[in-house]
Amino acid sequence: MSLLSIRNLQTEFRGPAGIARAVDGVSFDVNPGEIFGIVGESGCGKSATCRSILRLFAGATARIVGGEVILDGSGDLAAMREADLARVRGRDVAFIFQDPLTALNPTMRIGKQVAEIIRRHRQVSRSAARAAALELLRDVHIPSPERRLDAYPHELSGGLRQRVVIAMALALAPRLIIADEPTTALDVTVQDQILRLLKERRDRNGTSIIFITHDLGVVSQVCDRMAVMYAGRVVETGTVRDVLDRPSHPYTRALLDALPGQGGRDRDLVPIEGSPPGLIAPPPGCRFAPRCPFAGPACTQGMAPPLHPRPGATADHLDACILTEVPHAPA
Ligand SMILES: Nc1ncnc2c1ncn2[C@@H]1O[C@H](COP(=O)(O)OP(=O)(O)OP(=O)(O)O)[C@@H](O)[C@H]1O
Secondary structure, three states: OOOEEEEEEEEEEEEOOEEEEEEEEEEEEEOOOOEEEEEOOOOOOHHHHHHHHHOOOOOOOEEEEEEEEEEOOOEEHHHOOHHHHHHHEOOOEEEEOOOHHHHOOOOOOHHHHHHHHHHHHOOOOHHHHHHHHHHHHHHOOOOOHHHHOOOOHHHOOHHHHHHHHHHHHHOOOOOEEEEEOOOOOOOHHHHHHHHHHHHHHHHHHOOEEEEEOOOHHHHHHHOOEEEEEEOOEEEEEEEHHHHHHOOOOHHHHHHHHOOOOHHHOOOOOOOOOOOOOOOOOOOOOOOOHHHOOOOOHHHHOOOOOOOEEOOOOOOOOEEOOOOOOOOOOOO
């Protein structure tokens, strides 16, 4: 039984140029205790998909127009009233943003910020909440946590700030954490520490994590299963080993071919030519077809193809390419 089941999710942004369907029929499942990676080029809808789960949209231009977001035990979040969804946020599902500064109040001491999350959802005394905050700072390996409780965000490094944000996400012991490129703003060593921290939490508490990234190396390092998104749709999904070692969609292959020496491959960097289509009026058929070296006439007609398994592939390894045999790009 999956913890989160997203079915045919559709989210639109209304803008002066028209309505962009940033999420167009996205489906995937996240199992208990699993780290699920979402990858794809900038603008493909990774963040919009994940923000749709908790309806965390900045501004009023975004709207979920179809589909379901079933959280085990809570029902369909997409159909839930705002007041009920507010209770799910933080308690059942927590969000970690790319930039810790946007998640922190610059004028409030760290300890108070963590404690307030606890007090907002639980009936505990001020001192008990402060003690719990200290414990959380310890959990995320913040050095000298007693001293840090009274620090302001600007007094901490970027890495420590992101640890505070993670402590806030862990405060109510959610079953699912959505981490939207949580390490992008950090240097490589700190990145590694944060990844280890999230993994440790999963290993110890069985917390499921959705991890958005554009870094396939990170996916390979921390994720169990993954989805590859392109122009608002999932084009391939499965276990990380299946998708990265046996990619079946030409877009996934192109992404992998663009990596120098990734996963034992020793190929020259092959940039993917062209750019993704606009989302206001995407082309018919497969959205990758205009950039796909293998596309035939059938690829540019009708609806965008749905995900399907291939003969001989693992049951949960699905891709959305209609070609029966997808050759590898020449090495
Ligand atoms: N508030 C908004 N108003 C209008 N369009 C938006 C808004 N937020 C996102 N979009 C559009 O929705 C599409 C998907 O954006 P999204 O941020 O989900 O992509 P992403 O894959 O997470 O990209 P990145 O890796 O750059 O974060 C993009 O075309 C983007 O321009």
